Amino acid sequence: MNNTIEEQIKRFSTMDDNIPAKDRIIAWPRMGRIDIPLKALLTNLGAKIVIPPANSNEALEIGVKNSIEGICLPYKLNLANYIMALNSGANTLMMFQAPGSCRLGNYTKMAQKTLKKMGYEFDMVIFDMYRNKMIQTLHAFWHVTRCLNPWKYFKAFSLGFAKFFAIDCAEKMLLYYRPREINKGDAENLYNKWLFKIDECNSIIKSKFLCNRIKKDFKKIKINKNKEVPVVYLLGEFFVLLDPYTNQNIEKELGEMGVEVRRQIMFSGWLEHVLKPSFLYKKESHRERAVKYASNYMKRAIGGECIETVGDTVYASRNGIDGIIHLMPFSCMPEIVAQNILPKVSREENIPVLELVLDEQTGKAGNLTRIEAFIDLVKRRKIKKER
Numbered sequence: 001m002n003n004t005i006e007e008q009i010k011r012f013s014t015m016d017d018n019i020p021a022k023d024r025i026i027a028w029p030r031m032g033r034i035d036i037p038l039k040a041l042l043t044n045l046g047a048k049i050v051i052p053p054a055n056s057n058e059a060l061e062i063g064v065k066n067s068i069e070g071i072c073l074p075y076k077l078n079l080a081n082y083i084m085a086l087n088s089g090a091n092t093l094m095m096f097q098a099p100g101s102c103r104l105g106n107y108t109k110m111a112q113k114t115l116k117k118m119g120y121e122f123d124m125v126i127f128d129m130y131r132n133k134m135i136q137t138l139h140a141f142w143h144v145t146r147c148l149n150p151w152k153y154f155k156a157f158s159l160g161f162a163k164f165f166a167i168d169c170a171e172k173m174l175l176y177y178r179p180r181e182i183n184k185g186d187a188e189n190l191y192n193k194w195l196f197k198i199d200e201c202n203s204i205i206k207s208k209f210l211c212n213r214i215k216k217d218f219k220k221i222k223i224n225k226n227k228e229v230p231v232v233y234l235l236g237e238f239f240v241l242l243d244p245y246t247n248q249n250i251e252k253e254l255g256e257m258g259v260e261v262r263r264q265i266m267f268s269g270w271l272e273h274v275l276k277p278s279f280l281y282k283k284e285s286h287r288e289r290a291v292k293y294a295s296n297y298m299k300r301a302i303g304g305e306c307i308e309t310v311g312d313t314v315y316a317s318r319n320g321i322d323g324i325i326h327l328m329p330f331s332c333m334p335e336i337v338a339q340n341i342l343p344k345v346s347r348e349e350n351i352p353v354l355e356l357v358l359d360e361q362t363g364k365a366g367n368l369t370r371i372e373a374f375i376d377l378v379k380r381r382k383i384k385k386e387r
């Protein structure tokens, strides 16, 4: 019976089939803590995995050495993650590609070509987000695991999704509590404790209550309720927003300066919007809100997070947010467009915007000085406004 189903699926499969499922060792690029839910998803389907080390100077050096100079920073780090994973025994690499006029659509092909040239033997499995996203996703997981057990899929996806949401919930709490905590480090310690617990959780029922338990625990942290805390939106390209190494741990730096960061891109929100069929997605999506608010400045999305950056800036100014920090990798095409529109938005909507361009040459000290000066300005404006 299983063989028949497998043969039927195989007939429609366009993916390479060079490695038998039982011999596959799967890896994917690092980005923030997506390793935790992906590990739950794949291991519950019976897959063997390799998690490359978190992004670091070493990874960046490997990526830069093996990439063309002008390519964007996320590609360089992704490539380094693949190289490190292949060196640790991985033979199957996972990556998604998404629509939009940016380089992401070419990442997989470029990385594949480079790695083959370097002599690595592997299969690349692509999650194509262009169409039939849920079917594509299920098919990719079936392809690498050959699992046909519906219960295992139910458990893997329930746990994986619950963990994506729990991590984002813990991150939001950390961003709120860090600038207000009385004992320095309380929020960060609790966040790290919860990351460990989320990773450990292997029960579907317990996973459903993770968010509530996280919120309850964070509420126990002693905070200064009277402290004036400016609120800043962190906007820009997806990868640099989500990966603390790439963004030079900007959320922590800002939190320690007494600023509440509201990052507008969360992995769980994006995932829910991308994978849920549109008839089940009832609320206004982040993209829809952005398109609405950006309408005076852009008529359509042009790829990456350009329209979100513009729309969120307008939204922020109309909703009492004190400032915007826009992060973009050097040479990122969609964010260059946003960068050119933002001065006008900032002027017309009366909201301060700080642009930070990140690449392998960017020094942390220089950026910190700019951030401190910007936060000074934001604080002074806030006091003036309140008076």
Ligand code: SF4
Residues within 6 Å of the ligand: 072, 073, 074, 102, 103, 104, 237, 238, 239, 303, 304, 305, 329, 331, 332, 333, 334, 335
């Ligand atoms: S959004 Fe920018 S940085 Fe990200 S893949 Fe596209 S061009 Fe590169």
